[in-house]
Amino acid sequence: MRIPRQTVIAAGTLVAAALLGSSSMPSATSSVGVGVAPEQLSVVGLPCLPGTLNLTMTNTGKQDRYADLTLQPTGPLQLSRTLFSSWLPAVDPDQPVSAPVEVRVPRDAKPGSYKIGLEVDRTRVTVPVTVEPLPPKGAGDNLVLGEQATASSTHGNFTLCGAVDGDKDSEHWDTLTGWNDGTRAAFPDTYDVALSAPAAVGRVELYTLDSAKYPAKANGLKDWDVQVQVGGAWQTVAQVRGNTAGHVTSTFAPVQADAVRILCLDGNDHTYSRIVELEAYGN
Ligand SMILES: [Ca+2]
Known part of the structure; x- marks a missing residue:
């Protein structure tokens, strides 16, 4: 199954590096494409039903570089990682580097709309996350669905x-x-x-x-x-x-x-x- 990807290009510049205090070697050609799939996520507060996002970073520039992708969750969202850091060699064709991140919420999380902010260099992507109500666990329901x-x-x-x-x-x-x-x-x-x-x-x-x-x-x-x-x-x-x-x-x-x-x-x-x-x- 193909999952749609949300892609942005974060162009590193000398100005951005100065503002962020970066020690990398920025240039007008050091660009990183960021992908996240799926583009939005629904999660529920059951211990064995985490949501998963697949993150990718692609060096679309001409110089090898490191890149740090930071993740900032809101509300009750809990992430298996808040930093995806990778060496990104400049190759042709461009080669994405990927990493999964698990998204969990506690059982008592309030249903509603939350988000995860992804940031590389100065560019930010937002993934909307919906916390769904817990499924019913009455006598006629599957009692072990999503349980530990x-x-x-x-x-x-x-x-x-x-x-x-x-x-x-x-x-x-x-x-x-x-x-x-x-x-x-x-x-x-x-x-x-x-x-x-x-x-x-x-x-x-x-x-x-x-x-x-x-x-x-x-x-x-x-x-x-x-x-x-x-x-x-x-x-x-x-x-x-x-x-x-x-x-x-x-x-x-x-x-x-x-x-x-x-x-x-x-x-x-x-x-x-x-x-x-x-x-x-x-x-
Ligand atoms: Ca199964």
Whole structure:
């Protein structure tokens, strides 16, 4: 998917360098293009649903240089970095240097419109950020959506939070939208999600990898226990064995729980545990 980019050219000049007290070697040809994708962002105060911006700086001038991109958030926005600093060699064709930044807000953040200011040299770009209201977490709602996940291990660049990000489409399987454990051919693996508050859990929906390229019968989760945490102890409430389907529903007598765990016992290829999405409901 192509994401539109917002691009500006910040032209460094002797005057700008003097004003900023810069120690770089400015000249009329030391220009930096700044890109940010997406151009605007929506975030919500759930611990496992951060927003991500991809920043790029491109030296469009003829001299090698350093550049500092500073980020200034407003209101409740919390950034994984407030400075993106890089050496930018002057090459032809121009070569962008990129870095991600995670944008989070606390659970009690007030919904509304905020912004992040990006600045390189004297040029400023503003990214509007909307803080959305928290999704409902009643008995009929997915209680683990965006809540804090933990796992026994996570493979390479896979994202721990990928299995509670609301995306259950296996065709989107990559390092971002699913969880893959990091211990090849070693079981069990665990994937836990803490509820924001104790709640009755009586149904768990598990989506394991099941795409055209990687069917569940070959690469999906085969055997697992569904567990809930009560008073600090894990209880098994359902067991699945010999699974070959991409989507499995486990229902059981509702239990007031603090967290939900998938105890992964084997995969159909006996290598990795793969969960595209995990959902838990009251009934
Ligand atoms: Ca997912």
